[in-house]
Amino acid sequence: MATTAIKKKNKTKTKGAAGSSKKSAKYVYFFGSGKAEGNAKMKSLLGGKGANLAEMTSIGIPVPAGFTITTETCAQFYELGSRWPQGLEAQIRANMAKLEKSMGAKFGDRDNPLLVSVRSGAAVSMPGMMDTVLNLGLNSEVVQGLIIKTENERFAWDAYRRFIQMFGDVVMNVEHEVFEHILESKKEQLGVKLDTELDPNDLKDIVRQYKKAYQDHTGEEFPSDPYEQLKKSINAVFASWNNPRAKKYRLLNEISGLMGTAVNVQAMVYGNMGNTSGTGVCFTRNPSTGENKFYGEFLVNAQGEDVVAGIRTPEPLDQMQKKWPDIYKQLVAIRARLENHYKDMQDIEFTVQEKKLYLLQTRNGKRTAAAAVRIAVELVKEKRIGQNEAILRVDPKQLDQLLHPTFNPKQAKKCIVKGLPASPGAATGKVVFNAEDAESWAASGESVILVRIETSPEDIGGMNAAKGILTARGGMTSHAAVVARGMGKCCVAGAGEVKIDYKAKQFSVGGVTVKQGEFISLDGSLGEVYQGQLETIEPELSGDFAKLMKWADQTRRLKVRTNADTPHDSLVARKFGAEGIGLCRTEHMFFEGDRIIAVREMILADNQEGREKALAKLLPIQRKDFEGIFTEMKGLPVTVRLLDPPLHEFLPHEEQNQKEMAGVMNVSVDVIRHKVASLHEFNPMLGHRGCRLGISFPEIYKMQARAIIEAACNVKKKGLKVLPEIMIPLVGMKKELDLLKQDIEDVIADVFESKKTKVPYMIGTMIEIPRAALTADKIAETAQFFSFGTNDLTQMGLGFSRDDAGSFLGAYLEKGIFEKDPFQSIDQEGIGYLIQLGVEKGRKVRPDLKIGICGEHGGDPASVNFCHNVGMNYVSCSPYRVPIARLAAAQAVIREKQKKK
């Protein structure tokens, strides 16, 4: 979305600006000494970096001075066949003079030299795609000046060495390895390992060798004229705009309509020029907690890369206050000015060069979820931003961190494999390899992690007993992932490198073997698996969180429901703010205890009478389930989906289990084997399931409808409100719904008569088959509500099996065919279009049609935003995602208002 917006802006600007540029012919914009010709709004002309440098300069932040050559100039450079437009050189020289004045140094001067960096910077960030040259302006004379100025011979020669290497690489395409080879040979010859062990003379010799290598490879001498260096570097940056890497990047990221890259020429500053120099990184507030306290580190006589390299330990900022009180005071003032200007917590990089403070960068700081919430709420208290802005400031996805346990960040971790972050949270426990072990070990007080190649509905009990789940196969919407998220349980899915040996009860990955009973730990938010036991920290919800969610609730239009199958889940979800159940999956209820026996009896029965007999046993059990859920939901709407999965899911597929079942059911194992074989399907996703079961075996849906309505009547008789919504899955044709609705209404009439009471109810349908969306006008004649099942709609609409897509989805994301995994975030162009068609056609026939979504996407912020825009009434998601959806729904309202302005 952002990309598109920028694209459009650029297109408009291109014409206007290009027209005017011919008249004014202003190629270069200066910034320095507190003034700048550009500002933050001129991104398309000055590039992102140039515009931001100008902005900082304008608001009085001490930024090393410099100038930006516009993106239009780049376009003209191409138009003119890689030549400079007339006047550009003069403007560059004039600006260089201003730069010299601003920095009090001279370009190419051997006494007081000014060195510069030359950097690319397009309107849209293209990280690592284009080129940079640092330390430009050095030659064999100037380096002497630098030695005198810095009183640091080693530094000067090292800078020179680096400059030749970068220039050679970037400007003249001399391969990196050529220079690396010289450096390595030198170190080998001297018997040293680190670059820092080289002394000034070594470096001086390397510079000599570099120059020779440069000449050997380019056929020309290394340029000593700083202006020649500058011109060649600028041209190299212009040229890098159209290097294959950059072109491919733009293709893959759908960046088009840009004119070219801007070029930023900026004075170099150095924090390693002695004990009155230094460098640091700081945050205007604490990025972990959000506390409004200046927070950072600095290092005396060092460059930024030294901080990163971790060779020396930086000092906290209060040490700086003691050492350099004046500079510290300046920094504190800058902190205030930046927060006032950007109205958000800033992440700042600074350098002190001989007591002079320079800001190299400021940007909105990364922060933890807790910090994000606190900062947003406190900025409102400070009247810096409004409530709407505060709502927009917190990334809904981040809230996951607040709702789940995390690992104590202070402990060492050994990551043995990375899978998909299928369900967030942190878990540690002993490895078990099947659901039964998980249940029995957990019953005896052990914390266990269930490790499976994949999970199936038979594993539900074990999944529930485990602290976390690790699977080798399956994607973000595989069975394991969906069920785990529903349970709010940590899950790492599809860790394909994990080789599980069920027989030996162990798994191995990358040379590590983990046996049953050994500890592993899972980070479901990162998808990482660690060897051994780790300490977890339980989440605590702050008052700020409650306040932010209250603002969100006051703002949003979309209702937020939950997907819950048990009274327990219902309670959890209500605590997280769920306003009803959008999806209660009845099949999960079928696996527990004795009920699975009755289910299997029903499946084995070969006539309606036999099925009805078995269903009669299930009726009271299922009725009790619904009574529990209705009671817990206290009159909020509860959408119950009738039986959906294919029947074979309820039968055991492994021989041992089949034998056990034969014993329990008192039939021969052949009977079971034959039934399993007869129910086998090539593509079960597209097979005999959903309402197709209801059409083939009407007695199943009739039993379920009876259980729902009898439960509702019973709960109502206790004086509670109930609002059941019966949902028929996998409808593709109106007539399916007609037939089934009639069956259900007959049952309901019967229940009302025998119970001598009535409850309000609705009968609606999932829209999860493309045909259903395409013929939603027909279906809405019968359906009283729609719930978009976007998991299946995505599977069928894209032709992607979510359990199998893992084998190619990686390549699809990498090649930019999808920006996001379409099972996590709705593919708005394709599946979204289908949804929009469905909503429009449905509402055309039934203007008050209640429409929601109950796929996994209901908890994805971008998808929630889409659901809002398309006019749905509610989204439904797993309990732990309810707060995310509430926040995202509020953001959708605010964004919509902003667009309208």
Place this chain on the structure above:
Amino acid sequence: MATTAIKKKNKTKTKGAAGSSKKSAKYVYFFGSGKAEGNAKMKSLLGGKGANLAEMTSIGIPVPAGFTITTETCAQFYELGSRWPQGLEAQIRANMAKLEKSMGAKFGDRDNPLLVSVRSGAAVSMPGMMDTVLNLGLNSEVVQGLIIKTENERFAWDAYRRFIQMFGDVVMNVEHEVFEHILESKKEQLGVKLDTELDPNDLKDIVRQYKKAYQDHTGEEFPSDPYEQLKKSINAVFASWNNPRAKKYRLLNEISGLMGTAVNVQAMVYGNMGNTSGTGVCFTRNPSTGENKFYGEFLVNAQGEDVVAGIRTPEPLDQMQKKWPDIYKQLVAIRARLENHYKDMQDIEFTVQEKKLYLLQTRNGKRTAAAAVRIAVELVKEKRIGQNEAILRVDPKQLDQLLHPTFNPKQAKKCIVKGLPASPGAATGKVVFNAEDAESWAASGESVILVRIETSPEDIGGMNAAKGILTARGGMTSHAAVVARGMGKCCVAGAGEVKIDYKAKQFSVGGVTVKQGEFISLDGSLGEVYQGQLETIEPELSGDFAKLMKWADQTRRLKVRTNADTPHDSLVARKFGAEGIGLCRTEHMFFEGDRIIAVREMILADNQEGREKALAKLLPIQRKDFEGIFTEMKGLPVTVRLLDPPLHEFLPHEEQNQKEMAGVMNVSVDVIRHKVASLHEFNPMLGHRGCRLGISFPEIYKMQARAIIEAACNVKKKGLKVLPEIMIPLVGMKKELDLLKQDIEDVIADVFESKKTKVPYMIGTMIEIPRAALTADKIAETAQFFSFGTNDLTQMGLGFSRDDAGSFLGAYLEKGIFEKDPFQSIDQEGIGYLIQLGVEKGRKVRPDLKIGICGEHGGDPASVNFCHNVGMNYVSCSPYRVPIARLAAAQAVIREKQKKK
């Protein structure tokens, strides 16, 4: 379609007619003595039967006189709470008087009684849904008159008995069994078995008992007043319109908007009133050959049911000419009059009552395909109809009969099971259970039938070698069905009752066991399987067929291409009139001989280099395939689909075969087993296949593109024209196509350069994923043509796996959720809408976009009609369906013109 049209007409008429009926209040329309108040166009008012009786009467056909009470009267009857509108009784009595006059007999008269039938008849035929009363007008006095009149006491009492039973059942809901019980008891008591063994006195006693039973069950005496009988019968027919059976029938068949049923009261005539009476059935032309010769049978002193019961053998018509020359002359005159009027071959029922000829029914006669073609062409010669009408007269589906062998109809057949008629034709041969046996037995000269639970691509060789294929699993578009149709080979698929035991090499069904080597015979047009060897008749195409097809070709706009993968298939298809190849599936080429080894090497390779090495071996083989096809197609366009199926289809799944492969490839069987396991998918239909393979392994598509274009260049160099169209399957996102098209164009540029020549070519895509149709505007930016893959589009759009749908599709057709199997005939409302969207969006961006269809639907007449209407350029179907498509395409043009009028 027909239903809808009638529906609309009715809706319009309802208002107009209802309005006018209140003024004119004409409830009853008379027909008889050569005049009728109604005609064939008044179906909605008089019902189908009433309108047709009126029409026949008007054109001078001797029809037993009678009158029709309108459908509006039925509606008013309901409006008035089951009472007659004022004036109805008077009109009925007046018309009864006319009827008496016309028939020369009197209703309720004991000397010369008139008996009538009372029958329902709605505007749309609802066979068996509503009620009929015969022999109405009898009572204990009238029966005496009937005895005198017919001189047949037994006949009269039997008629009376039947009347009471029918009246009791239809009018008063006395259960059938009550009367049956009396009849059976009587027979038991007398020790006889057949009704005909009862004498008049027995029947008289039965009448007595019937009347008593009537009174016992209804509480009232059996009505003796003929007018009371008539009134009650009319009311019963009115009421039958809304009986649950009829209502359900209308719901399931989507018949709505009708006013009610008409009631036909017609004089009874009897063919069993002595030797001057009789009955017969005839066709105005020979229904088997189409020869223009009067053809039929008659029986003296008999009723229609006697002919049907087969107790006596009817005589041919020329015997009638001898016996009753006058009546025969009348009948010949009627034959001419009917053909002149209806302009088609008629199927006639007649009765002669005491030398007087009555026509009871005439309708367009059913005929064989050969007869249909001959009659249509000859009717044009006779200037009775035009060419367009002749084209419409032949059901395209019937042509199958002309193109495939059939069984000699004179032999006895024992059908042991019925499956799906998956690929037409007749085949007889020895049973084998695997592809290898099929090939080796066939090689030694045996005719074999391949019997498999299901087939897979590995079986292609064996399928090709077999005369016919029988599978226990899979639908009309299962692998076996699709491949067999492509080969023009007889196939019965999805015969679920067949239990195959591969180990014992036998199958059993319904108590019959068939061992390997025993003969069975298959009728692929009926889906029937027979035990033993049967004689087949090879088809011969007549000159009339050629003439009809020429007319069709002159008329149609749609081009007809074929799906063909070999030069042989291409040749067959061209002979059937194919104008290009719409789908050449490259994967079928991968299974033969050595190539499968190279394919497997490619699959086992774990890096690009290994894959490229294996592909290099395939390149020359595949190039040769294309050279053969391009040469055979003589410059007609050839659409080649790049690799589509998932890779696991090329690996053996049975252990023995895996071991063999391991030997051939010189790897351990574990390697193969592991590869098969790693390629296993839960829903392979939605998995790693189609262009997803091209994205993951670009080298595969590059090799294929190279083979196609090199072949094209080579064939061009021989002086032939070539027109390759490269088709990328399973595209869902424009960017997939962008990336792959670029790869292919790079290869093509390379080939053109090295071959120093160029050929015209196109690069396009299948539209078979719903998303592709929904975003066709985007995709058309890149694609140069679209080919709708309606098999997959149907699977994904409906969420039906064609291999699995068998388990519920039967119920769906039975319950009327689908009128036709959506895999055989496009689901126009759902999938059709998706196609229409795709066509519109595609053409919006690229107005000259070439669009076709290459799914199985390309050979289905209704689907061809749809493709015409939606504006496609061509359809493509299996070779043997090309003539069907040509005829259907011509019919589409004519129907479109008719609509515009």
